[in-house]
Amino acid sequence: MQSINNTQVSFPSPVTCIHHEFVYQVMKHPQKLAVELDEQYLTYAELLHYAQVIGIMAIEMIGGVYCPLSPRDPQHRLQALIQQTQSRLVLVHDLTKTKFNHNIISSNIGSILAVNNVERNIDIGQLSNIRVALNDIAYIIFTSGSTGIPKAVQ
Numbered sequence: 001m002q003s004i005n006n007t008q009v010s011f012p013s014p015v016t017c018i019h020h021e022f023v024y025q026v027m028k029h030p031q032k033l034a035v036e037l038d039e040q041y042l043t044y045a046e047l048l049h050y051a052q053v054i055g056i057m058a059i060e061m062i063g064g065v066y067c068p069l070s071p072r073d074p075q076h077r078l079q080a081l082i083q084q085t086q087s088r089l090v091l092v093h094d095l096t097k098t099k100f101n102h103n104i105i106s107s108n109i110g111s112i113l114a115v116n117n118v119e120r121n122i123d124i125g126q127l128s129n130i131r132v133a134l135n136d137i138a139y140i141i142f143t144s145g146s147t148g149i150p151k152a153v154q
Contacts, residue, residue, distance in 0.1 A: 023048070056139075063132050064089075067140040071096040079104075081150060085140055 022044075025034070030045035042050065059066045067085055069078055071093075078099055082090060092099075092106045100106055142150040 060132070060138055063136070065137050065140055067142075071099055075099050077150065081142055084150070084152060 025032075026044040026048045031043050033041055034044040034047045035042040056066050065085070067081070067087070069081060069090070073081075082100070082104060088105060090100055090104055090106045097106060137154050140152050140154055142152055144150065
């Protein structure tokens with residue numbers, strides 16, 4: 001029984017995030033089987049695609065605006081982008097939360113993802129309380145701008 005259940009796998013790095021390992025597998029084996037459930041299959045590349053779409057869709061469904069920020073950007077640029085978009089909340093990770101000053105409300109996605117209380121019976125009625133209009137902004141991305149000042153594209 002113990003030999004059957006021996007599923008321990010060594011990873012190349014002693015301290016790493018699960019999503020980093022996932023992206024590594026996507027790059028190394030994009031066409032390998034990643035998920036199988038009830039005779040449905042997804043490769044690593046397909047799973048990455050769906051994960052990105054689901055993340056953006058979740059933001060849209062709660063009436064939010066998706067605006068990707070790069071932790072590689074300098075802190076002053078991130079602050080300027082947050083001010084320009086009038087963001088009320090920034091989703092951060094333990095490794096990136098220091099990039100944002102303390103007057104910005106942030107939520108650590110690590111603690112959000114750690115919650116293991118998944119509701120199996122979805123109450124569709126709860127979705128009707130969220131009001132999103134056709135003209136609401138869904139996505140903002142910044143270009144470098146011809147003046148060197150980041151320009152928002154909606």
